[in-house]
Amino acid sequence: xxxxxxxxxxxxxxxxxxxxxxxxxxxxxxxxxxxxxxxxxxxxxxxxxxxxxxxxxxxxxxxxxxxxxxxxxxxxxxxxxxxxxxxxxxxxxxxxxxxxxxxxxxxxxxxxxxxxxxxxxxxxxxxxxxxxxxxxxxxxxxxxxxxxxxxxxxxxxxxxxxxxxxxxxxxxxxxxxxxxxxxxxxxxxxxxxxxxxxxxxxxxxxxxxxxxxxxxxxxxxxxxxxxxxxxxxxxxxxxxxxxxxxxxxxxxxxxxxxxxxxxxxxxxxxxxxxxxxxxxxxxxxxxxxxxxxxxxxxxxxxxxxxxxxxxxxxxxxxxxxxxxxxxxxxxxxxxxxxxxxxxxxxxxxxxxxxxxxxxxxxxxxxxxxxxxxxxxxxxxxxxxxxxxxxxxxxxxxxxxxxxxxxxxxxxxxxxxxxxxxxxxxxxxxxxxxxxxxxxxxxxxxxxxxxxxxxxxxxxxxxxxxxxxxxxxxxxxxxxxxxxxxxxxxxxxxxxxxxxxxxxxxxxxxxxxxxxxxxxxxxxxxxxxxxxxxxxxxxxxxxxxxxxxxxxxxxxxxxxxxxxxxxxxxxxxxxxxxxxxxxxxxxxxxxxxxxxxxxxxxxxxxxxxxxxxxxxxxxxxxxxxxxxxxxxxxx
RNA sequence: GCGCCCGUAGCUCAGCCCGGAUAGAGCGGCGGUUUCCUAAACCGCAGGUCGCAGGUUCGAGUCCUGCCGGGCGCGCCA
Numbered sequence: 001x002x003x004x005x006x007x008x009x010x011x012x013x014x015x016x017x018x019x020x021x022x023x024x025x026x027x028x029x030x031x032x033x034x035x036x037x038x039x040x041x042x043x044x045x046x047x048x049x050x051x052x053x054x055x056x057x058x059x060x061x062x063x064x065x066x067x068x069x070x071x072x073x074x075x076x077x078x079x080x081x082x083x084x085x086x087x088x089x090x091x092x093x094x095x096x097x098x099x100x101x102x103x104x105x106x107x108x109x110x111x112x113x114x115x116x117x118x119x120x121x122x123x124x125x126x127x128x129x130x131x132x133x134x135x136x137x138x139x140x141x142x143x144x145x146x147x148x149x150x151x152x153x154x155x156x157x158x159x160x161x162x163x164x165x166x167x168x169x170x171x172x173x174x175x176x177x178x179x180x181x182x183x184x185x186x187x188x189x190x191x192x193x194x195x196x197x198x199x200x201x202x203x204x205x206x207x208x209x210x211x212x213x214x215x216x217x218x219x220x221x222x223x224x225x226x227x228x229x230x231x232x233x234x235x236x237x238x239x240x241x242x243x244x245x246x247x248x249x250x251x252x253x254x255x256x257x258x259x260x261x262x263x264x265x266x267x268x269x270x271x272x273x274x275x276x277x278x279x280x281x282x283x284x285x286x287x288x289x290x291x292x293x294x295x296x297x298x299x300x301x302x303x304x305x306x307x308x309x310x311x312x313x314x315x316x317x318x319x320x321x322x323x324x325x326x327x328x329x330x331x332x333x334x335x336x337x338x339x340x341x342x343x344x345x346x347x348x349x350x351x352x353x354x355x356x357x358x359x360x361x362x363x364x365x366x367x368x369x370x371x372x373x374x375x376x377x378x379x380x381x382x383x384x385x386x387x388x389x390x391x392x393x394x395x396x397x398x399x400x401x402x403x404x405x406x407x408x409x410x411x412x413x414x415x416x417x418x419x420x421x422x423x424x425x426x427x428x429x430x431x432x433x434x435x436x437x438x439x440x441x442x443x444x445x446x447x448x449x450x451x452x453x454x455x456x457x458x459x460x461x462x463x464x465x466x467x468x469x470x471x472x473x474x475x476x477x478x479x480x481x482x483x484x485x486x487x488x489x490x491x492x493x494x495x496x497x498x499x500x501x502x503x504x505x506x507x508x509x510x511x512x513x514x515x516x517x518x519x520x521x522x523x524x525x526x527x528x529x530x531x532x533x534x535x536x537x538x539x540x541x542x543x544x545x546x547x548x549x550x551x552x553x554x555x556x557x558x559x560x561x562x563x564x565x566x567x568x569x570x571x572x573x574x575x576x577x578x579x580x581x582x583x584x585x586x587x588x589x590x591x592x593x594x595x596x597x598x599x600x601x602x603x604x605x606x607x608x609x610x611x612x613x614x615x616x617x618x619x620x621x622x623x624x625x626x627x628x629x630x631x632x633x634x
Numbered sequence: 635g636c637g638c639c640c641g642u643a644g645c646u647c648a649g650c651c652c653g654g655a656u657a658g659a660g661c662g663g664c665g666g667u668u669u670c671c672u673a674a675a676c677c678g679c680a681g682g683u684c685g686c687a688g689g690u691u692c693g694a695g696u697c698c699u700g701c702c703g704g705g706c707g708c709g710c711c712a
Contacts, residue, residue: 043652051655060654063692073692097655098692143712183712308712334710345636349709359712386706388638393709420639421705458674474674486647489639491705493646502674504660505647512674520671527671570651578648581659592667592676612671634674 017113017123017558018105019057021089022046026059026101029083039068048555052548054096055104056555062099073099107551111543114554118536118614122621123561126170133377134172136370137163140300141383142289143180145189145212145281149437150422150430150494151384153296157483158419159382160298160627161573168625169568174374177289177300178366181282181307187264188219188256194263194277204280209288212281222256268312282307292440296476297627311365315357318365319350327401342396346389350397363394368403371412378413379404380571385418385489392416417571420491422483430494444476450500451475451508459634466633473629474508475500481507484626485577505581507628510619513584515634517616520596522632524609528597535613541606549590553611556586560618564625573626580622587615 026044045060062080066073077099084093089109094102105113117123126132139159142148148156159175167173180186192215196202202211266274286305293300319335322328328337333353339346350361370376381391395414398404404411422430432438452471455462462470482499485506486492502508524530535541545554559579567575596612599605620630 045652045654047654049655050658054655058655063654067692100655180712185712331709336709346708352710354710356710358710360709362712385639389707390712392638418639454674459672490647491640495646498646498661501661506660506674508674509660512672516672516675523671574648578659581648585659588675589677591671592673595670597671634672 017117018089018109019046019562022057022059022086022103025084025086025089026061026080029080029085030061030065032083033079034065034069037069038065048559049102054100055091055094055102056110057103057105059101059103062095062101066099077101107545110551110554110558111545113558114545114614115543117558117561118540118610122618124169124564132171133166134174134375135163135166136174136176136374136376136379137166138176138178138366138379138381138383139163140177140289140293140298141180142177142285144186144285145209145216146285147209147213147437148289148292148440150440150443151437152292153440153443153479154419154422154483154488155382155384156293156296156298156300157480157627158417158488158573159380160293160296160300161480161484161625162380162382162417162568162571163299164625164627165564165568165573165576168621169565174370174376175300175304176366176370177305179282179286179305179307181278181285182309182312182362184260184264185216185220186278187267188223188260189216190267190274190278190281191259191263192219192222193281194274197277204277207280207284209284212284219256219260223253223260288441292444295441295444295472296480297629306366306369308359308362311362311369314365314368315361318361318368319357322350322401325401327397337393337397337400339393339396339400342392342400344392344396346393348393348397360390360394360397363390364398364401364403367394367398367414371404371406375407376412377406378415380415380417382417382419385420388416388418391418415571417488419488423491423493425493425495427493443479446496447475447479447500448472449475450496451478454500454502455634462633470631470634473631474511474634477507477511477623477628480627481510481577484573485581487574488572505577508634510580510584510623511628511631511634513587514616514619514623514630515632516591517587517612517619518632520612521609521616523597530606530609532613535606535610541603541610543610544604544607546604547590547594549586549593550608550611553583553586553590553615556583557611557614557618560622564622576622576626580619580626583615583618583622587612587619 023044023046026046027042030038030042030044042065043061047058047060049055049058059080062077063073065080066076069076074095077095081093081095081101086093086103088106090106091104096102137159139162140152140156142152163173163175189212193202193204193207193212196215197204202215263274267278286302290300290302319328322337323330323335328335328350330336331347334349335351336347336349339348348360349358350364351357367379370379383391391414395404395416398414399411404414406412424430430438448471451474452467455467455471455474459467478499482492482494499506500508502512521532525532543554545551556579560583563575563579567573567579590611594608596605596608599608623630
């Protein structure tokens with residue numbers, strides 16, 4: 001489903017620094033070597049070498065080019081290399097294997113590329129005004145009178161990370177928390193709470209979300225009669241007693257459902273008594289939601305929250321509009337939008353036979369509001385992968401209806417950033433032992449408690465209040481990172497032990513790498529009077545890239561801008577995670593092999609301090625783009 | 635029945651969009667490193683029919699087809 005239309009602005013190719021130069025030079029050489037015979041779409045196919053013995057970059061164009069030119073790949077490579085002019089940036093090119101062209105950067109070229117990147121924006125300046133997009137990110141998606149659970153964790157953490165990444169890329173981001181506050185189930189709980197409040201059995205002022213969840217379940221139970229049981233009793237003749245029991249139950253449920261329907265009608269008519277109760281329930285739910293999000297360090301606010309109820313009045317006219325313009329048609333009493341021209345066999349149902357609307361209707365109104373109201377160039381939905389068909393339908397139907405059309409006339413990019421399930425260590429959906437959903441707040445509590453134990457053990461000298469703050473940042477970082485670090489479309493296994501082991505590709509490992517950077521820079525200032533600010537700006541010391549660990553670190557640092565753009569474009573935060581882990585690993589190796597503060601050579605010391613500072617800035621930037629808290633100490 | 639997603643080391647995962655050299659990490663196992671900037675670290679060793687079978691290609695974990703296994707979904711719930 002993914003991208004269903006291209007945006008008007010394309011993000012620049014995923015290249016930066018020396019790659020651009022090498023690519024250009026190679027292309028020049030190819031033109032020079034083959035002249036008019038060179039296919040117009042010829043590409044140097046530059047890639048980072050996997051193995052250091054093959055140099056830093058490799059050009060893979062000669063193999064296919066040789067084929068196209070009718071010469072051997074090695075001959076093609078030789079012709080390219082002999083026309084290649086790269087002496088200013090790289091060592092002489094070497095041809096290897098079937099026709100790989102291996103390139104190794106000159107240390108000073110690497111240093112100068114790194115120096116160019118080490119500016120205020122770390123190689124990611126804001127886009128020019130014409131290329132600045134408005135991105136609407138749908139996230140969180142809580143439901144009225146219900147606790148947040150692991151499912152909301154992903155919608156919140158991934159959605160927030162995508163929002164942060166796009167913000168970091170310089171675009172205008174609007175978050176939308178699509179709040180499930182409308183419909184029959186909502187009316188059910190509202191009716192029950194109102195009735196109990198009037199009977200003096202519920203105090204609206206002291207209502208908690210736990211209470212509400214109980215009422216929600218009770219209301220649902222009341223309405224959820226065993227209709228099938230009744231049929232079974234009738235069919236198998238289980239006796240008058242069973243028959244009467246089931247009949248009474250079903251009758252009660254029908255009554256409860258009827259009351260809920262009346263409550264829904266009252267809510268739709270803005271009857272003050274019902275509305276007051278409903279608003280109170282809504283308040284309690286959202287307060288808990290915002291508190292969870294605050295603890296998660298995810299930006300979800302009241303301003304960014306739009307309940308389904310805010311679309312309620314738009315639905316009838318929307319369907320009428322679809323019918324009037326023949327986008328939709330009546331089928332078996334229901335209103336549907338056919339989507340065969342989009343390759344979707346299942347039509348999108350927008351009005352039931354009984355006149356009621358469906359969530360597809362609301363979501364179409366949502367797309368219209370995002371694109372035509374909020375001005376979205378892209379609308380991104382961080383929602384469970386099980387909704388894939390639903391979003392394909394809604395996106396297609398919205399395009400067919402013209403609701404995704406922007407002021408410029410082209411359609412906005414609509415993307416379902418689908419995510420998989422959270423599994424327990426047994427490989428089954430993550431639940432408590434009794435089979436209940438795990439509450440998000442419990443998950444957060446446990447992660448922080450476990451992190452606090454670890455912090456107390458590893459760094460007992462940390463003052464208690466800082467320990468608490470570090471434990472929060474680390475515990476929550478661990479939860480968020482494990483969620484963000486694997487391909488979002490896949491299920492992943494939730495394990496406190498693994499995410500808090502602080503080894504390998506984890507949030508704490510990244511935070512720790514930054515702490516080590518900060519520690520060096522702090523000591524440089526306190527013990528040697530070298531202020532961090534002296535390492536940047538016009539009078540900054542030069543970069544000397546000599547040791548292999550320095551080189552690996554420098555090459556890793558250079559990949560930051562392209563990686564962040566790629567992660568945004570694909571809406572895949574795990575790319576940024578993998579990159580930051582690579583950078584942190586490179587730094588750790590550098591840290592172990594290259595002394596900084598004790599280096600006698602002042603120029604080497606300053607150069608290494610600059611490498612530390614740059615690494616720290618990228619780590620901080622990256623952690624913030626993921627929604628993890630950077631730390632000074634841990 | 636149809637559709638979508640997934641299948642890579644004992645375990646947890648990258649790599650697949652856009653095909654390139656001996657398929658990478660982490661955990662776990664084994665062995666090393668601390669008079670030195672946070673060892674929550676670093677270095678090394680062992681460990682893989684990339685689900686199976688065809689096909690395309692000079693070259694396939696990556697692209698195409700079929701199959702097997704697992705998950706999810708498929709108008710009148712959201």
